[in-house]
Amino acid sequence: LFVFNSPPSRPAVVSAGSPVPGTVSGARSQRTLVEILDAKTREKLCFLDKVEPHATIAEIKNLFTKTHPQWYPARQSLRLDPKGKSLKDEDVLQKLPVGTTATLYFRDLGAQISWVTVFLTEYAGPLFIYLLFYFRVPFIYGHKYDFTSSRHTVVHLACICHSFHYIKRLLETLFVHRFSHGTMPLRNIFKNCTYYWGFAAWMAYYINHPLYTPPTYGAQQVKLALAIFVICQLGNFSIHMALRDLRPAGSKTRKIPYPTKNPFTWLFLLVSCPNYTYEVGSWIGFAIMTQCLPVALFSLVGFTQMTIWAKGKHRSYLKEFRDYPPLRMPIIPFLL
């Protein structure tokens, strides 16, 4: 397997003359020439001579990185058509519709960051920020309130719930989730953190405010809301575990999720993404518990986003699996 190195400003070429595509020598050659062109400019970036036909796209990406080290594999999108879909890392060269010369088009996806890093950052923020407001750290409320504590039980309960929620998310990110993609574009971390951290600060400000007004229906309302919250947290966790068990470690297989013995997973009978259903439920519970409009708004925005994701996921399930259960809706049973 030869890769001819060259300075980055010129494409890697086989020889000074024109390249000789997959030469047939006496015995039938099994190997393929792979040329990589820029999808926008059609500039020839790299020639890979004598690539094994059973090589995967991932291996080709690694070879391409050798000649263009600034484009690490995670930021490479290789496709057969300049405007087509990206090829997957697992795709095998031989199985693609290419002849003895494979022409791949390259697009730079931009700086990438791992999903794990993004999740950890976006969830650690709210956990920490909320506590700043809970402990009434100076310069947030008036100085006479610095480091004071609320006299309302629900405020302490809310802090426990909010903190539990984000600790759960952090632990799930580290130990439970199995990600399909390793990375996402770098700019997402700024967008996502602004959203999570911003809303966390906004909610926390009011819940922990010295002038906070506890729920109208008192302890009854708080108990009901807490029950909803706890059930939905358990539900959400159960779904995450069920999804994890669908996919063996290190693999990227996709299967239809089905209910298990855990009653919380029975929601799979009615929706494709019960994890989102339970997540919305948790936040509705938290909103009722705190009777705080910013929390309700956060729930609404989150619900909107999760509905979009659920619809997308539902659509890909339907496309991928002929026998997908017809009763299921994306996120709300029977409705949405």
Place this chain on the structure above:
Amino acid sequence: MAAAAATAATKGNGGGGGRAGAGEAGGARKKKGPGPLATAYLVIYNVVMTAGWLVIAVGLVRAYLAKGSYHSLYYSIEKPLKFFQTGALLEILHCAVGIVPSSVVLTSFQVMSRVFLIWAVTHSVKEVQSEDSVLLFVIAWTITEIIRYSFYTFSLLNHLPYLIKWARYTLFIVLYPMGVSGELLTIYAALPFVRQAGLYSISLPNKYNFSFDYYAFLILIMISYIPSPHHPFPFS
């Protein structure tokens, strides 16, 4: 925000040919124009809007001649101004439905900022209605809109006189700063009255544990007029 200029440079409401120039970014590569019914509707819409803003222009001139001064002319054109500027909300619908190939988000942003100035500032804070800054943005908007809507009308009919195209992209250079100045000065003038009356504001404690300070909000709006890489000058 930059309501004045933004609408001048947007390509919204256009039809087939003659939609060249600034603000074209993306959109019109392989798209078919709107169908014949949609085109007829859009022509009517743009003609009506052109006429509406002409009414406002004429109203301003007549009021000026009658009064002998340019102060407090707002009252003479208050109703048609509100009607036709608010009517522009339809343009969001046009994009959403697809008969106009502009971005729904961009159009919403532009129309909403105009509607905000008309209703949430000028209408709501009566004390600013006699300010000269109001006349400044009304004139800027009036000229801009007359040109813009006639531009779209002609484009839809595939016969765009060079004069209109020239006017749209050249007068912008004067009309945009004029509009922005008028808008900013008006918001600034409204501030003390908003503070005094606690207009559209809610404070703690209340049972929904929420607060909103309209005064601070208006200041943020004023700050948002500053162009940045995230919200650049509206013609690219």
